Amino acid sequence: MGRGARRATTAIILLALGAGSLPRGVRAQSDDLRRELEAMRKQLREMQEQIKKQQELIDKLSAQQKAPPAPSTAQAPTKTAEEKAADEERLRREITASIMRRVQPQLAAANKTFPSQFNPAIGLIIDTVGSYGSKTRGDFQFRAAELGLSASVDPFARGYAIITGSQDSFDVEEAAIVTTSLPYNLTVKGGRFFADFGRLSKFHDHDLPFVNRPIVLDRYVGGESQSDGVEVNYLVPMKQYLTLTGGWYNKMGADNDRVDNTVSRDLSQFTYLGRAATFFSLNDANSVDLGGSWAYTPEVKIDNGAMRNLVGVDLTYRYSPLAQASYRGLVWGTELLYNQEDRPVGGFPTTAAMAAATSLERGLGVPSMTTQTRSSPFALTDAPLTDPKPLVFKRRDATGLYTYLEARLSQRYYPGFLFDYAQDIDHVVGPTYAYSPYFTVWLSEFQRLRLQYTRLEQPGLHENEFFLQWTVVLGSHVHGFRDR
Amino acid sequence: MKRFVIATLMLTLLAPGVPAPADSKIKVVTTIPDLADMARHIGGDLVDVSSIATGVEDIHAVPMKPSFASLLNRADVLLLLGLEAEHAFLPALIEASKNPKIMRDAPGYVDCSTAVDVLDVPTRIDRALGDQHPMGNPHYNLDPVSMKQAASAIADGLGRNFPEHQEVFKKNLDAYVADLDQHIARWEKEAAPLKGKKIVSYHPDLIYFAERFGMEPFGTIEIRAGVPPTPSHIVELEESMRKNKVDIVVRELHYPAGLAETVAQATGAKLVELPAMVGGVPQAKDYISFVDYNLQTMLKAVQGS
Numbered sequence: 160m161g162r163g164a165r166r167a168t169t170a171i172i173l174l175a176l177g178a179g180s181l182p183r184g185v186r187a188q189s190d191d192l193r194r195e196l197e198a199m200r201k202q203l204r205e206m207q208e209q210i211k212k213q214q215e216l217i218d219k220l221s222a223q224q225k226a227p228p229a230p231s232t233a234q235a236p237t238k239t240a241e242e243k244a245a246d247e248e249r250l251r252r253e254i255t256a257s258i259m260r261r262v263q264p265q266l267a268a269a270n271k272t273f274p275s276q277f278n279p280a281i282g283l284i285i286d287t288v289g290s291y292g293s294k295t296r297g298d299f300q301f302r303a304a305e306l307g308l309s310a311s312v313d314p315f316a317r318g319y320a321i322i323t324g325s326q327d328s329f330d331v332e333e334a335a336i337v338t339t340s341l342p343y344n345l346t347v348k349g350g351r352f353f354a355d356f357g358r359l360s361k362f363h364d365h366d367l368p369f370v371n372r373p374i375v376l377d378r379y380v381g382g383e384s385q386s387d388g389v390e391v392n393y394l395v396p397m398k399q400y401l402t403l404t405g406g407w408y409n410k411m412g413a414d415n416d417r418v419d420n421t422v423s424r425d426l427s428q429f430t431y432l433g434r435a436a437t438f439f440s441l442n443d444a445n446s447v448d449l450g451g452s453w454a455y456t457p458e459v460k461i462d463n464g465a466m467r468n469l470v471g472v473d474l475t476y477r478y479s480p481l482a483q484a485s486y487r488g489l490v491w492g493t494e495l496l497y498n499q500e501d502r503p504v505g506g507f508p509t510t511a512a513m514a515a516a517t518s519l520e521r522g523l524g525v526p527s528m529t530t531q532t533r534s535s536p537f538a539l540t541d542a543p544l545t546d547p548k549p550l551v552f553k554r555r556d557a558t559g560l561y562t563y564l565e566a567r568l569s570q571r572y573y574p575g576f577l578f579d580y581a582q583d584i585d586h587v588v589g590p591t592y593a594y595s596p597y598f599t600v601w602l603s604e605f606q607r608l609r610l611q612y613t614r615l616e617q618p619g620l621h622e623n624e625f626f627l628q629w630t631v632v633l634g635s636h637v638h639g640f641r642d643r
Numbered sequence: 644m645k646r647f648v649i650a651t652l653m654l655t656l657l658a659p660g661v662p663a664p665a666d667s668k669i670k671v672v673t674t675i676p677d678l679a680d681m682a683r684h685i686g687g688d689l690v691d692v693s694s695i696a697t698g699v700e701d702i703h704a705v706p707m708k709p710s711f712a713s714l715l716n717r718a719d720v721l722l723l724l725g726l727e728a729e730h731a732f733l734p735a736l737i738e739a740s741k742n743p744k745i746m747r748d749a750p751g752y753v754d755c756s757t758a759v760d761v762l763d764v765p766t767r768i769d770r771a772l773g774d775q776h777p778m779g780n781p782h783y784n785l786d787p788v789s790m791k792q793a794a795s796a797i798a799d800g801l802g803r804n805f806p807e808h809q810e811v812f813k814k815n816l817d818a819y820v821a822d823l824d825q826h827i828a829r830w831e832k833e834a835a836p837l838k839g840k841k842i843v844s845y846h847p848d849l850i851y852f853a854e855r856f857g858m859e860p861f862g863t864i865e866i867r868a869g870v871p872p873t874p875s876h877i878v879e880l881e882e883s884m885r886k887n888k889v890d891i892v893v894r895e896l897h898y899p900a901g902l903a904e905t906v907a908q909a910t911g912a913k914l915v916e917l918p919a920m921v922g923g924v925p926q927a928k929d930y931i932s933f934v935d936y937n938l939q940t941m942l943k944a945v946q947g948s
Contacts, residue, residue, distance in 0.1 A: 344716065344741045394716055394741045400709040438709035443697065446708060477706075481697060482897050485704035569899070570871040603870045604774055633770075640735040643707050 206262055213254045220250070279310030279318075280635035286365040292624040301326050303364060307635070315340050321363065332363070332385060332413070344394040353384045353641075354411050355392065355404040355434050356452045357494050358473040359561075360384035361641050368490070368565055368575060369597050370611045370626040375559030375581040379469060379498045381412020386430070387420060399437065406432035411454055411469075417461050427457040448475040463552040465501030488567035495560040498584060503550035506585040557582040559590075565599075573599040588618040605632040669805060672718040672745075674729045675702060676921040677784045678755060680929045681794045682722055684819040685812055686801055695732075698922020701897040702781075703774075703869065707732040715740035718751065720804050722797055725756030728781030753800030755793035759783050762850055773867025784920065786851035787827050787934050791820055826931055830938055831856070836945050843884060843912070844893040845903055848919055852937065861889050864902060877906065884910040891944055895919045913944040 284305040291297030302325060309319035320334040335350035353361040359373065360380045372382060388408030395401040408430045410418035418428075436450035454469040471494055478489040559581030567573055579593035597611035609628040615621065668691040673679040679694035686692065693714055696705050702724070715721065715736055723729055737746060744751040761779035768777050783789035798816035802809035838857035842849060845864045853860045861884065866876040884906070892912045894903035897919065907914035917937050918924045927933035 339738075339746060340743045341741075346741055394712065394739070396716065398713060400713045436709075440708060440710050446706075448709070479706045481706070482699035483899075484706050485701045485897070486899055605770060638707070638731050638735055640707065640709075640712070640739045643735075 279308040282307040282635035283633040354386040357471040373561035381415030383413040385413035404434040430456045462501040467500035493562040501552040502555040592616040673722040698920040712739035721745040725754035726781035755796040758792040758796035774869025782848035841889040842891045845898040
């Protein structure tokens with residue numbers, strides 16, 4: 160094959176590779192794209208055939224030129240070697256140009272579909288729970304259909320969003336931008352996201368190791384640590400793993416209605432967070448994660464403008480034998496929370512607060528508080544007061560914890576036990592205890608069944624509850640670092 | 644408010660006060676010890692190589708330890724198998740490492756599968772077919788010829804990041820490949836008795852090995868890749884194995900022992916236990932001894948039957 164023809168072939172191959180590599184990079188997922196690629200391949204095969212034919216023609220022409228000239232009385236002008244080479248090169252260029260003219264429209268047509276290749280990775284999680292309580296009775300709760308989207312924004316950031324539809328609402332749980340190329344081991348996150356407070360408050364409901372969020376996280380954090388704001392994370396550059404986080408948010412807690420998320424506020428009315436987390440590898444199989452978090456709000460309007468401190472310590476011990484990590488293991492996780500704020504003596508006497516508490520607790524699988532004498536800590540700022548007398552506020556300290564132990568007996572079976580303890584923030588009633596053995600069956604990495612029994616010991620309510628949870632993942636699923 | 648500002652300042656000031664020790668060597672982190680062994684041969688004295696996995700793990704279930712994020716934070720080059728083999732831990736660790744040098748598509752992110760002739764590329768992507776690897780089966784480290792191709796990707800990757808040492812990497816690669824070629828020729832001769840032998844493995848991770856040495860992969864104990872077996876699947880598999888006279892059941896050492904043993908006993912097949920990476924057994928100290936160990940173990944089973 161001549162040099163020019165080789166160039167033409169190379170050009171076509173490069174075009175083919177170029178066209179082929181794009182979908183490979185983004186993982187062709189749709190049948191349409193596959194069909195298009197097949198069509199492209201067919202066209203390229205046709206082009207190759209054409210090149211082959213053209214090459215044969217070139218070879219034929221070259222052979223004629225090289226053939227000894229026929230005897231002639233008139234001496235034909237003979238071309239120099241340079242002229243012959245120039246002719247050959249010109250011919251090859253013409254052929255290449257001709258082929259490119261034919262290929263270009265097909266490539267352009269294919270390119271029109273490539274913008275869709277920049278669509279984000281999409282995943283959907285369906286989480287449904289059936290429950291029955293001896294006093295609260297039962298129902299099937301469509302707890303959430305959670306749509307997750309994630310993609311790189313540009314070379315400097317990535318973005319993700321978790322949009323959740325539940326029984327009675329549709330909510331953007333998270334929608335955040337995360338930097339990817341800042342120097343000095345820094346990451347900045349902005350938008351709506353789960354603040355880096357503790358461990359399980361950053362987990363979505365379906366990612367929890369048990370059916371319901373621990374009571375202490377519901378009462379003190381307000382469920383998931385959802386926050387609108389900005390967060391800076393720093394990985395300390397040393398062998399020992401240590402990360403430091405600083406956050407600045409409107410408020411913290413998805414179900415925390417004590418602070419309005421939509422109004423402007425003074426700097427003193429934001430919530431500020433600091434967290435340090437480290438990790439100790441005891442040996443190949445045993446390790447400990449340790450973290451400390453502090454959320455500080457200088458001025459909480461509803462609490463008579465007093466400051467609020469929420470401090471947490473989290474400890475997770477893991478036994479994960481390296482050679483058996485997919486089917487043996489043990490996790491012991493504990494979080495201890497301390498809440499300090501000014502609360503009205505006797506709690507907030509509002510009907511709206513009661514309604515909010517009922518709705519919240521039902522959503523989270525905690526029995527209704529309407530039979531209780533105390534109010535919910537999640538009182539609304541604009542709630543109508545039934546008692547016109549001015550409230551008397553007092554500094555209140557409350558402590559709560561959860562601790563759980565989960566074993567991995569096989570690839571499928573994970574039994575565990577959760578213990579909950581939480582003091583009432585208003586100190587109107589005594590503490591709540593809950594004991595929850597549970598059993599998780601992983602049918603595959605993307606489908607899980609869970610059975611849980613909870614014995615709830617709450618002032619005024621002693622309840623036996625049964626839960627059956629069925630959770631599946633469709634589409635894209637990423638093993639995130641925060642979910643570990 | 645004052646307290647918060649003080650705390651933030653303290654944290655900020657404290658952090659840079661404990662820098663990691665400086666070292667002039669190129670820091671290479673690999674996902675598996677097989678790549679680490681090759682990187683040591685190709686990089687020679689210029690590189691300081693660490694591996695995330697020790698070799699005894701299931702590559703799809705390596706525990707995601709935060710200490711690996713610190714290790715990756717200091718890496719100049721990351722060498723990985725690719726083809727989503729490390730999907731369970733690597734993407735999250737890379738993100739946590741905050742190291743732009745080894746982010747996906749950065750020059751320091753060296754996916755060795757790009758040089759390998761990939762097998763078992765699915766024609767349909769569907770979770771009903773198990774935990775698929777859309778770009779093909781990633782367990783090519785069990786085949787020495789594929790790993791020879793990976794070695795060239797390592798040399799290219801190191802050279803791309805450190806062009807001033809390109810000649811050294813090339814020279815070391817040539818020497819290593821020459822040595823490996825001699826072993827490959829020997830292994831191919833020794834493997835003659837394996838030709839046509841049918842094997843069932845726990846996970847579809849022996850197809851490159853089987854292809855290289857003329858064996859026939861028959862099925863897996865897992866119902867689909869990554870999906871644990873069900874009793875009915877085992878019954879069907881055993882029936883089918885008996886009918887088709889399957890010779891060998893392979894238990895990769897990171898999978899449970901009991902079931903593979905039961906299947907082998909029920910079907911009259913020979914049970915073979917193999918490591919899936921360098922370091923998976925004490926005898927597999929480096930890549931050549933790893934292939935030696937796997938081949939000799941398989942041969943012993945076949946010749947003993």
